[in-house]
Amino acid sequence: MVNDSELCEIILQYVKDEYLDEDDDTQIGPDSPLISSGIVDSFSMVSLKTFLERKYKISIPDAKATPEAFDSVNKIVALMKEFF
Amino acid sequence: MAYADKIREAYRKELADIRTAGLFKEERFIHSPQAAEITVEFPSGAPQQAVINLCANNYLGLSSHPEVIRAAHEGLDSRGYGMSSVRFICGTQEIHKELERKLANFLRLDDAILYAACFDANGGVFEPFILTDQDVIIADRLVHASLVDGIRLSKALQESYKHNDMKHLERKLEEFQDKRIRLIVTDGVFSMDGDVAPLDVICALAEKYDAMVLLDDSHATGFMGRTGRGTHEMRGVLGKIDLITTTLGKGLGGASGGCVSGRAELVELCRQRARPYLFSNAIPPVVVAAANKVLELVSSTTERRDKLERNTLYWRKALTEAGLDIKAGESPIVPVMLYNAKLSQDVARDLYKEGIYVVGFFFPVVPKGAARIRTQLSASHETAHLDKAAAAFKKVGEKYGILGLKKDQIIAKFGA
Numbered sequence: 001m002v003n004d005s006e007l008c009e010i011i012l013q014y015v016k017d018e019y020l021d022e023d024d025d026t027q028i029g030p031d032s033p034l035i036s037s038g039i040v041d042s043f044s045m046v047s048l049k050t051f052l053e054r055k056y057k058i059s060i061p062d063a064k065a066t067p068e069a070f071d072s073v074n075k076i077v078a079l080m081k082e083f084f
Numbered sequence: 085m086a087y088a089d090k091i092r093e094a095y096r097k098e099l100a101d102i103r104t105a106g107l108f109k110e111e112r113f114i115h116s117p118q119a120a121e122i123t124v125e126f127p128s129g130a131p132q133q134a135v136i137n138l139c140a141n142n143y144l145g146l147s148s149h150p151e152v153i154r155a156a157h158e159g160l161d162s163r164g165y166g167m168s169s170v171r172f173i174c175g176t177q178e179i180h181k182e183l184e185r186k187l188a189n190f191l192r193l194d195d196a197i198l199y200a201a202c203f204d205a206n207g208g209v210f211e212p213f214i215l216t217d218q219d220v221i222i223a224d225r226l227v228h229a230s231l232v233d234g235i236r237l238s239k240a241l242q243e244s245y246k247h248n249d250m251k252h253l254e255r256k257l258e259e260f261q262d263k264r265i266r267l268i269v270t271d272g273v274f275s276m277d278g279d280v281a282p283l284d285v286i287c288a289l290a291e292k293y294d295a296m297v298l299l300d301d302s303h304a305t306g307f308m309g310r311t312g313r314g315t316h317e318m319r320g321v322l323g324k325i326d327l328i329t330t331t332l333g334k335g336l337g338g339a340s341g342g343c344v345s346g347r348a349e350l351v352e353l354c355r356q357r358a359r360p361y362l363f364s365n366a367i368p369p370v371v372v373a374a375a376n377k378v379l380e381l382v383s384s385t386t387e388r389r390d391k392l393e394r395n396t397l398y399w400r401k402a403l404t405e406a407g408l409d410i411k412a413g414e415s416p417i418v419p420v421m422l423y424n425a426k427l428s429q430d431v432a433r434d435l436y437k438e439g440i441y442v443v444g445f446f447f448p449v450v451p452k453g454a455a456r457i458r459t460q461l462s463a464s465h466e467t468a469h470l471d472k473a474a475a476a477f478k479k480v481g482e483k484y485g486i487l488g489l490k491k492d493q494i495i496a497k498f499g500a
Contacts, residue, residue: 018246038452043232044225046242 118147135441141334145464159373167366175366186379194348202331202342204360206230210238212357223269257293266295272315273303278417283319306335307389402474407487416461424498428455438476453500
């Protein structure tokens with residue numbers, strides 16, 4: 001079982017690596033809006049979903065993988081816990 | 085009554101919310117054929133105004149070309165108005181097959197299949213041969229909405245890479261070597277930025293990591309590349325792309341219709357399984373006949389794509405000299421960057437008053453803080469049109485004090 005803070009850190013790092021350019025100094029925390037702020041768009045969100053599914057060998061149904069459920073790192077952590 | 089008052093109210097509220105958010109789209113009525121100069125009524129009920137059109141996809145100026153119109157008339161007279169059928173029941177005339185052959189020849193690919201729109205081509209292109217989660221689709225993050233919808237409909241694993249970032253694409257290809265099929269998906273010319281995909285690098289990566297490549301060349305077919313075949317010609321990878329989707333609704337006459345062209349087996353699988361092909365009416369003969377003429381025109385001379393290229397260079401130089409901040413590039417899509425959403429709307433409105441028809445784009449159509457006016461060139465533009473438009477941009481730019489300013493300075497002045 002992965003603990004929350006470890007999971008939070010892994011997702012946060014992934015978001016920074018995947019969605020911010022090297023010269024982008026946007027500060028992102030666990031509650032920062034990701035999709036509603038435009039940092040992650042609804043299509044490129046698929047990378048994050050695929051990453052989580054492959055890393056943790058889970059399957060997140062499309063009905064659950066909504067832009068709202070993926071709108072912050074903490075919300076994603078809460079969603080993930082349903083599938084562990 | 086099924087359409088109860090509370091349902092009606094809910095929908096009305098949704099529409100009101102769209103208006104409040106400033107995202108309500110309104111059509112502008114055009115009272116003339118599509119051309120470099122058009123007559124527009126905007127807003128609805130306002131007096132008609134003659135304007136120079138800088139926002140059509142009429143890249144080759146063929147939308148109202150006399151030879152194309154004549155071919156359409158002949159098609160209507162000789163083949164009728166509608167087919168009243170999907171293609172595989174009784175909706176295929178020999179002119180449909182002729183057009184498919186001409187498209188495949190022009191694109192230098194094995195075969196082609198027509199669709200009612202390129203949106204349909206893209207929506208149905210993945211399902212026929214990307215079948216399971218043992219396959220992966222790896223798409224540029226800025227591909228067209230129709231490709232996004234098509235990818236979402238497929239059962240494959242879905243991945244994306246940073247826009248035109250080849251290192252990122254390579255990492256994804258490495259990561260998914262365990263999959264049966266890897267399919268890279270990109271636009272040729274990206275519609276909002278006007279930049280061109282590095283297809284030479286993409287094809288080299290596809291070879292190295294055993295992947296197929298799908299290219300949407302809708303904003304390129306007919307004019308990008310030395311003989312106008314598209315961005316695959318421009319980047320020196322003719323014959324190396326597995327699938328090209330493109331449209332008849334932009335450079336190639338601008339009416340409607342699209343196609344998937346590519347490897348013979350893949351096109352045949354689309355003919356057997358693609359739902360928008362199987363369950364949608366055949367393109368009407370009048371459009372097919374005119375498109376056949378368009379293919380003849382673009383295959384017989386490069387005159388129109390050469391003029392478009394000259395116009396593009398002239399326009400980019402004129403805007404740069406006027407002090408506007410434009411996105412660098414090689415395509416006839418030239419975005420004038422304003423960054424602030426309200427500023428993009430204000431500038432577009434003022435340009436309309438000056439007789440220049442352009443549209444401002446802002447989030448969510450483009451990223452936040454990247455609002456712009458997208459200008460598009462046409463072979464039907466004359467130098468006088470471009471001189472007048474550049475002068476108007478300069479005048480309006482002066483009014484808002486943005487001439488000579490770069491991104492940070494415009495954002496400092498107006499906000500992002």
